[in-house]
Amino acid sequence: MISRRGLFRAAGLSAAMAAGSPLLQACGFGGSDRPGDSAADEVTGGFDWRKHAGSTVRLLMNKHPYTEALKANRDEFRNRTGIKLQIDEFPESNYFDKVTLDLRSRAGNYDAFMLGAYMVWQYGPPGYLEDLRPWIDNPSATHQDFDPDDFFPNLLTAGQWSFENGAPLGGSEQWMLPWGFETNTVCYRKDVFDKLGLRPAESFDELIELAATIKQKASPAGFDDMYGISVRGSREWATIHPGFMTMYSRMGLKDFEVRDTKLVPRMNTGKAADFTDRWAGMVRDSGPAGWTGYTWYDASSDLGTGRAAMLFDADIASYFQNEGTPAAGKLAWHPGPKGPDGSLATNMWIWSLGMNSASRNKAATWWFLQWATSKEHLSHAATRQQHIDAVRRSVAMSGEYKDRLSRATGFVESFEAVIDETRIQFTPQRNFFDATTSWAAALQQIYGGADPQSTLDDLAVALEKRIG
Amino acid sequence: MAVSAVRARGRDGDAGRLAPASLDTAPVVSPRRRALRPYLLVVPAVLLCAGILYPFLLAVGYSFFNFSDANPWPNVVGLDNYAELFASAEFWHSVQVTLLFAVAATGIEVTLGTAVALLLNRGLLLGRIFERMLIVPLMVAPIIAAIMWKLLLLPEVGWVRPVAEAFGIASYTGTDTPMGAFAWSVAVDVWIYTPFVAILALAGLRSLPRSPFEAAAVDGAGPWYTFRRLTLPMLWPYLLVAVIFRLMDCLKVFDIIYGLTAGGPGNATTTLQINAYLEAISYARYSRGVTYMVVLWIGVYLVSTVLVRYLNRIQSRAAGV
Numbered sequence: 032m033i034s035r036r037g038l039f040r041a042a043g044l045s046a047a048m049a050a051g052s053p054l055l056q057a058c059g060f061g062g063s064d065r066p067g068d069s070a071a072d073e074v075t076g077g078f079d080w081r082k083h084a085g086s087t088v089r090l091l092m093n094k095h096p097y098t099e100a101l102k103a104n105r106d107e108f109r110n111r112t113g114i115k116l117q118i119d120e121f122p123e124s125n126y127f128d129k130v131t132l133d134l135r136s137r138a139g140n141y142d143a144f145m146l147g148a149y150m151v152w153q154y155g156p157p158g159y160l161e162d163l164r165p166w167i168d169n170p171s172a173t174h175q176d177f178d179p180d181d182f183f184p185n186l187l188t189a190g191q192w193s194f195e196n197g198a199p200l201g202g203s204e205q206w207m208l209p210w211g212f213e214t215n216t217v218c219y220r221k222d223v224f225d226k227l228g229l230r231p232a233e234s235f236d237e238l239i240e241l242a243a244t245i246k247q248k249a250s251p252a253g254f255d256d257m258y259g260i261s262v263r264g265s266r267e268w269a270t271i272h273p274g275f276m277t278m279y280s281r282m283g284l285k286d287f288e289v290r291d292t293k294l295v296p297r298m299n300t301g302k303a304a305d306f307t308d309r310w311a312g313m314v315r316d317s318g319p320a321g322w323t324g325y326t327w328y329d330a331s332s333d334l335g336t337g338r339a340a341m342l343f344d345a346d347i348a349s350y351f352q353n354e355g356t357p358a359a360g361k362l363a364w365h366p367g368p369k370g371p372d373g374s375l376a377t378n379m380w381i382w383s384l385g386m387n388s389a390s391r392n393k394a395a396t397w398w399f400l401q402w403a404t405s406k407e408h409l410s411h412a413a414t415r416q417q418h419i420d421a422v423r424r425s426v427a428m429s430g431e432y433k434d435r436l437s438r439a440t441g442f443v444e445s446f447e448a449v450i451d452e453t454r455i456q457f458t459p460q461r462n463f464f465d466a467t468t469s470w471a472a473a474l475q476q477i478y479g480g481a482d483p484q485s486t487l488d489d490l491a492v493a494l495e496k497r498i499g
Numbered sequence: 500m501a502v503s504a505v506r507a508r509g510r511d512g513d514a515g516r517l518a519p520a521s522l523d524t525a526p527v528v529s530p531r532r533r534a535l536r537p538y539l540l541v542v543p544a545v546l547l548c549a550g551i552l553y554p555f556l557l558a559v560g561y562s563f564f565n566f567s568d569a570n571p572w573p574n575v576v577g578l579d580n581y582a583e584l585f586a587s588a589e590f591w592h593s594v595q596v597t598l599l600f601a602v603a604a605t606g607i608e609v610t611l612g613t614a615v616a617l618l619l620n621r622g623l624l625l626g627r628i629f630e631r632m633l634i635v636p637l638m639v640a641p642i643i644a645a646i647m648w649k650l651l652l653l654p655e656v657g658w659v660r661p662v663a664e665a666f667g668i669a670s671y672t673g674t675d676t677p678m679g680a681f682a683w684s685v686a687v688d689v690w691i692y693t694p695f696v697a698i699l700a701l702a703g704l705r706s707l708p709r710s711p712f713e714a715a716a717v718d719g720a721g722p723w724y725t726f727r728r729l730t731l732p733m734l735w736p737y738l739l740v741a742v743i744f745r746l747m748d749c750l751k752v753f754d755i756i757y758g759l760t761a762g763g764p765g766n767a768t769t770t771l772q773i774n775a776y777l778e779a780i781s782y783a784r785y786s787r788g789v790t791y792m793v794v795l796w797i798g799v800y801l802v803s804t805v806l807v808r809y810l811n812r813i814q815s816r817a818a819g820v
Contacts, residue, residue: 128780135568135783153783157571266763320654321673323680323764329653338655461569465782476765479676493589 070393071165074172084113086395091119091133091141093126096351097211097382098145100416101403107411108402114395124326134159139389142396146385148189148455149268149463151206154385156194156461161386164205166397177401181423182209185454189381196460196498197289207383208404209422211347214453215277215377216445218334218349219341221363226252231365235278238343238368239309242317245340254337259317261339264325266475268467272457273327274343274367275310275474276378280456281370282306286466287458294460296494298470299487307474308483315478323475334358343367345380346446347419353439363440366448377449378456381422420446462498469494555796558789568783580790589766589774590791597770597795600681600756601749604688608745609738611689612696617730619697620704630701633694641691645758648687649674652759677767680760684768687755692748696741703737704730736814743806750799771795 092098098120105116119141121129130144134154146154154160166172167179179187186209191202217238219231227248232238242259249257263270276286284303287294297303314322319333327348333339335352342349346364353362366375384403386396402408406425412418414431421427436443457463473490477483562580566573584590615633619626636644651657652673663671674680707730715725753772756762762769762777771791779788 131780131783153568157568157783159568266761266765320660320671321652321675323675324649324653324673324760333655462782465777465784468777468781472763472765475763479764481765 069162069165071169071172071397074169074394076171078171078174080112080174080398083395083398086113086392087115087117088143088392088396088399089117089119089141090399091121091130091144093145093382094120094122095145095382096347096417097412100412100418101408103416104408104411107408108399112398112402114398116399130154134387134389137389139387139391141387142390142392143384143386143400145210145382146207147380147382148200148207149272149457151190151192151385152194152459152461152463155192155206159388160206161388161390161393162204162206163208163386163397163400164203166401167205172394172397173401174405177405178425181406181425182404183422183424183427183450185379186212186381186422189379189455190383192459194461195292197287197292197294197458200455200459207381207385208400210382210384210404210409211418212379212381212420212422213273213345213347214379214420214446214449215273215344215367216346216349216449217341217343217365217367218346218352218362219365220254220334220337220358220361221440222361223249223252223254223257223340224363226254232368234371235282235306235309235368238278239313239317242313242341246317249340254340257338257340258319258333259339260313260341260343261319261330261333262314262322262325262343263327263330264314264318264322264475264478266323266468266472267326268464268471269327270325270471270474271467272378272380273345276456277376278310278343278368279303279306280376280378281368281374283370283372283374285458286456286470287460289458294458294495294498296466296491296498298473299484299491301484304483304487307477307487311474311478311483322478334362346442350419350439350442351417364442364445366445375449375452376456377453379453460498466494466498559793561786562790562793564786566786568785573786576786580786581794584787584790584794589769592766593769593771593774596681596766596768597750597752597772600685600688600752600768600770601746603685604692604749604752605742605745607685607689608693608696609741611693612741613700613734613738615693615697616700616704617726619701633697635694636691637694639691640754642754642758644691645687645755648683648690649759652683674760675764677764680764680768684756684759687759688749688752691755692745696738696745699737699741700734703734707733733817736810736817739806739810739813743803743810746806747799747803750802751795771798 092101098118102118105118109115126145127150130146130150131154133140133144151160167177187205188200190205190207190209192198192200192204192206193202217231223245224230227245229241229244232241238260245257245259249259262274279286282302284300284306285297288297289295298307319325319329319339327344330339330344331342331348331352334342334349335356335358337357342352349362349364353359367377369375384400386393386400390396404422406423409418409421409423410426410429410432413421413426414429414435419432419436421432426432433443436446457467460466469490473486476486563575563577564573565576565579619630619633639647652659654660654671654673654675657673659673660671672679674683711729711733712725715729720728751772752770753776756768756770757773757776760768762773772795775788775791775795777788778784778791782788
């Protein structure tokens with residue numbers, strides 16, 4: 032039998048718990064409600080595109096060709112649904128800060144936004160993202176032609192995760208819908224290669240040698256001040272994920288190892304340190320001066336303006352340089368160097384669309400999301416605008432799309448060579464941005480001459496404390 | 500009541516002149532309202548303080564939790580965040596970078612600003628034109644200035660490299676080396692804020708009494724002696740105000756360094772504020788981020804308190820108190 036003191040204690044504890052939760056929420060703590068009650072369940076009856084006519088959906092978007100393609104086709108959405116789109120665009124350098132702050136505020140200022148898989152790892156656990164699976168599965172809410180199976184499966188899987196550190200991607204929840212993606216290949220100046228009698232590198236050693244040869248021979252051959260290879264180098268996570276992570280994975284290397292639910296950093300193994308040292312050396316000897324400030328924009332601009340002979344980065348970053356630049360029409364693509372075992376493992380970036388779980392306008396937002404990722408819009412955007420690489424198989428395999436891309440020498444062939452091995456090569460984890468930003472800082476130190484093994488050992492020790 | 504009494508008297512034919520209200524016509528205020536008056540007067544100040552203190556106290560509160568996006572329902576961890584911070588090499592490195600930056604930038608700005616003010620105080624035509632141009636860098640937002648300088652410093656496209664090469668510096672690397680990144684960060688801060696110090700120093704110079712300088716001239720004192728023995732001691736309170744403003748600002752520096760180097764290469768220019776930003780915004784570890792900020796606040800508070808006390812002391816001494 033419970034004593035009177037025990038009864039008081041239990042009552043006090045219950046009262047404290049009841050009062051404490053709102054108090055903590057008032058202090059900014061806590062996430063959204065636990066999953067289970069989806070607003071999608073409230074949608075019943077037959078599907079009607081005009082069900083939410085008169086609503087406004089507010090979008091937070093990155094300044095990007097995909098957004099341009101959306102803006103160019105927004106009237107089609109308005110005419111079809113009667114829903115108005117209000118689009119706020121921010122440049123990529125501060126876009127994600129804006130997204131983070133808005134989601135954190137729980138104010139629901141924006142209904143939908145652009146994100147990548149790595150952001151799901153950060154925004155998912157506190158409940159900022161709406162699970163889109165109940166919406167997809169509800170025939171009253173989703174048009175019959177939506178066809179989720181048409182998305183490349185690895186892209187759809189990239190938007191699924193259980194939020195358990197180290198757990199592989201996949202699961203029953205869909206946190207984002209693929210919108211456009213980038214695989215990583217090497218783009219090169221065909222005219223320079225032809226004149227110097229060079230061929231794209233098939234191994235990492237060849238790539239290092241090739242870049243050095245170009246740096247040495249391009250200027251005397253009439254390509255003034257041209258350097259060998261351009262890659263990203265700024266002190267941020269985005270430096271690691273394109274060319275560096277692709278080559279790192281092709282060499283058979285891993286970022287973390289999962290041991291008994293713990294993440295153990297592996298970027299300091301002997302092989303990883305050797306690779307990192309050689310990558311930094313390649314950039315030091317044959318890359319741009321001022322590399323430590325190089326973002327995707329600087330790296331790809333150098334290819335377009337004719338300062339760089341090669342770019343190891345997102346295929347679309349180089350594709351955009353093939354129009355309206357001094358290098359336009361002179362670019363060609365290659366899958367890039369293979370690993371020692373012939374691996375073409377490639378990391379990818381997926382620009383996706385997600386729904387803010389704090390949105391007060393979820394149904395209309397879903398109407399927009401299914402339209403923006405539909406075959407119809409994506410096909411229009413991929414063939415009339417610059418919305419590539421296509422995330423839907425039906426678009427990627429269409430004659431019109433392939434026809435358009437075939438004008439870029441080797442683009443389609445390189446894409447098809449790497450697509451089967453293109454996936455997210457990072458270990459999914461909640462502290463991805465800390466791990467990769469710190470990794471980029473270590474890479475910069477090695478580029479500056481620091482000892483690779485001890486620098487990466489220090490990084491591993493620091494990350495194990497913070498992340499493991 | 501008082502106003503109507505005075506107006507009534509005016510209407511009584513006193514040629515429209517308003518006579519002062521006599522004591523017997525003064526408004527009668529109830530003792531309760533009189534007791535309330537001081538509290539009502541401080542209400543705006545209290546509201547203002549609450550507006551300032553609420554986010555500050557909330558931030559201090561956060562630093563005792565393990566609150567992050569990865570852990571949205573946090574636990575109280577007491578002083579663990581502070582203990583982890585003080586045990587981390589990254590923290591001490593950023594303290595070192597912050598202090599070096601603050602001392603270097605403030606020192607150069609105060610020295611250069613004083614020199615510029617002395618030149619401008621000569622009243623030359625060129626000086627008067629320069630005085631108006633001087634304020635231009637101050638009109639540029641620091642983040643814009645940082646991005647502008649970042650472009651200028653890029654070895655591949657900026658014009659600093661050709662200029663450096665013209666002066667025989669063949670190994671120009673911009674912000675690629677730790678030393679280059681640090682030096683250019685200080686230089687951009689100096690470019691923006693030296694005019695601020697110069698304007699303060701110039702105001703000080705123009706308010707100095709003339710008689711001591713005339714007496715020194717009569718006694719045959721040279722320019723260096725006059726500067727060392729008269730100008731500098733009399734100008735010192737003004738310069739100290741500049742030092743206080745600039746040192747506090749430099750200790751909190753974020754925009755210039757983040758725009759120019761993002762804290763790199765490696766961690767070469769990672770200040771306390773940049774670490775706080777990375778932790779709180781980029782990594783969404785709010786408690787760790789605010790712990791950095793609270794520690795920085797304590798540092799800035801202590802430094803400014805010492806300097807303000809020193810300023811008060813020399814002002815009292817100058818006033819002969």
